[in-house]
Amino acid sequence: MCRRNQQPFRHIPxxxxxxxxxxxxxxEGVFVDGTVGMGGHSEAILETTSAKDLLYGFxxxxxxxxxxxxxxxxxxxxxxxxxxxxxxxxxxLEKEGxxxxxxxxxxxxxxxxxxxxxxxxxxQKDEPLDMRMSYSYARLTAKEVLNHYDFLNLERVFxxxxxxxxxxxxxxxxxxRKNKTFETTGDLVQAVREFYRPGRREKELLAVVFQAxxxxxxxEMQNLEKALQSIxxxxxxxxxxxxxxxxxxxxxxxxxxxxxxxxxxxxxxxxIVPSEEEIRKNSxxxxxxLRIAERV
Numbered sequence: 001m002c003r004r005n006q007q008p009f010r011h012i013p014x015x016x017x018x019x020x021x022x023x024x025x026x027x028e029g030v031f032v033d034g035t036v037g038m039g040g041h042s043e044a045i046l047e048t049t050s051a052k053d054l055l056y057g058f059x060x061x062x063x064x065x066x067x068x069x070x071x072x073x074x075x076x077x078x079x080x081x082x083x084x085x086x087x088x089x090x091x092x093l094e095k096e097g098x099x100x101x102x103x104x105x106x107x108x109x110x111x112x113x114x115x116x117x118x119x120x121x122x123x124q125k126d127e128p129l130d131m132r133m134s135y136s137y138a139r140l141t142a143k144e145v146l147n148h149y150d151f152l153n154l155e156r157v158f159x160x161x162x163x164x165x166x167x168x169x170x171x172x173x174x175x176x177r178k179n180k181t182f183e184t185t186g187d188l189v190q191a192v193r194e195f196y197r198p199g200r201r202e203k204e205l206l207a208v209v210f211q212a213x214x215x216x217x218x219x220e221m222q223n224l225e226k227a228l229q230s231i232x233x234x235x236x237x238x239x240x241x242x243x244x245x246x247x248x249x250x251x252x253x254x255x256x257x258x259x260x261x262x263x264x265x266x267x268x269x270x271x272i273v274p275s276e277e278e279i280r281k282n283s284x285x286x287x288x289x290l291r292i293a294e295r296v
Contacts (some may be wrong), residue, residue, distance in 0.1 A: 012111075013040030017245060018272050019104060020048055022242055022292050027123055028052045029101035029236065032093070034086030034227070035059065037110045039068035045104075046075045056076055056093065060085040060134040064096065064112060064240075085137055087223050090230040099236035105227065106244040109214075111284065123206040126186035131217045142213045146173060146182040149245070160221075162249070163210020164205070168295040185210075211247065221249060228257035230263055235295035240267070246287050255290050264293040 013019075019041060019056060022275035023031065028050055033042045036059035047053055059065040065083045072079045082092060086105055093100060114122045119130040120142060129146065132138035145157065150172055172195045173182075182188060189206060192198070198205045215221060231241060242266065245251040251271065258266045271289035279286050 008164065008225065012282045012285075013037075013044065013287045014106065014108065014282065015272065015274055015278070015290050016041065017045055018290055019244075022267070022290075023099040023102040023104065023240060025238060025240060027101065029054070030093075030098045031055045032100045032103040033057045034089055034103060034105045034231075035107065036068045036081065036104065037061075037064050038112055040073040041104060041106060042072055042079070043069065046072070046078060051078070053101075053248060054098075055188060056089075056096075056098075057081045058084050058086050058089060058092075060137055061117075063117060064110065067112070082160070083136075085134065085223060087226050087230075089227065090234045093234040098234075100234055100239055101236055102240045102242065103231055103235060104242045104244075105189065105224075107224065107250050108244065108246045108284070108288065121210070122186045122188050123185055123203075123210055126184050129182055129183060129188065131214045132217050133214075137247060138218050140217060142188075142217050145213060145216055146188065147177055157214055157216045158209070160249075161208060161215055163208055163212050164196070169209075188213075188257075215249075221253065224250060224253055225257075228254065228261075232261060232295060235263075237294045237295055241293045242290060243292075244288055244290050245271075246289075246294060251289050251291070258291060258293040261293075263295060265296050267292045267294055 022046065031045050031049065031053060033045065033055060036042050036057040042055055042057050057068065057079065059068055062083065069081055109121060118127050119132060120127040121131060129141060129143035131142040151174055154170040154173055155167050158169055163169060173191065176191050192206055194208055196205050235241060243254045244252055258264055268291050271291050274285040274288055
């Protein structure tokens with residue numbers, strides 16, 4: 001469990017200046033932060049917009065939701081927070097009878113989840129192999145994937161996640177678990193070290209293996225695809241859809257969706273990336289890419 005009673009972890013929202021600039025849409029209305037996290041983007045949006053603008057926030061991680069709720073409480077009735085996945089944005093807005101003037105999805109994993117959630121997202125600590133961002137939405141854990149998936153499904157997970165030598169690594173995991181089941185992140189780290197003998201590339205390899213499992217556990221690409229298809233229907237004319245991605249799988253999906261949806265007009269031919277100054281201040285922003293489309 002996360003240490004909720006400690007001082008909340010400080011999370012720095014990425015590409016904040018650019019998000020605020022591109023979200024500016026004339027007229028009063030509703031902004032949507034589909035990935036509230038600890039409330040960094042949401043707080044800035046509320047601080048820089050009209051007192052008559054509302055913010056609808058969605059956050060599926062239970063602990064992050066409670067932190068954001070406390071952080072944004074000072075804005076009173078201007079904020080409506082939902083402990084839900086961003087896949088539920090269209091249904092929720094339709095029930096509320098509103099259209100959005102801008103929707104933001106920040107697909108990054110917050111520093112809080114990496115460092116304080118104790119759910120096994122990081123290879124730098126020995127924690128249970130869970131990796132569920134939401135206990136309500138995810139149906140299985142990383143432990144179950146590693147210990148119970150057959151070869152074809154394991155290879156699919158690693159191949160889709162662009163893990164090097166995915167077939168051989170899947171076979172290695174199958175052999176490894178015959179002697180001892182995978183219980184903690186430390187067990188997985190040891191398997192990666194034994195198979196790849198990575199040397200200076202160790203962090204890079206660990207990151208891609210952990211990411212592949214996290215994507216599978218949380219059905220991240222399926223959820224993103226669903227959101228990209230459904231969110232344009234709750235954007236008002238001229239409303240903007242902003243997505244910050246952090247790896248090539250996400251960025252390709254966003255680019256293709258924006259380009260192929262007749263309801264949308266892409267506003268960014270190439271993704272917006274962080275400045276060198278931002279990367280110096282926040283190294284985790286390095287891989288962020290922002291794309292924007294407008295409802296026609």
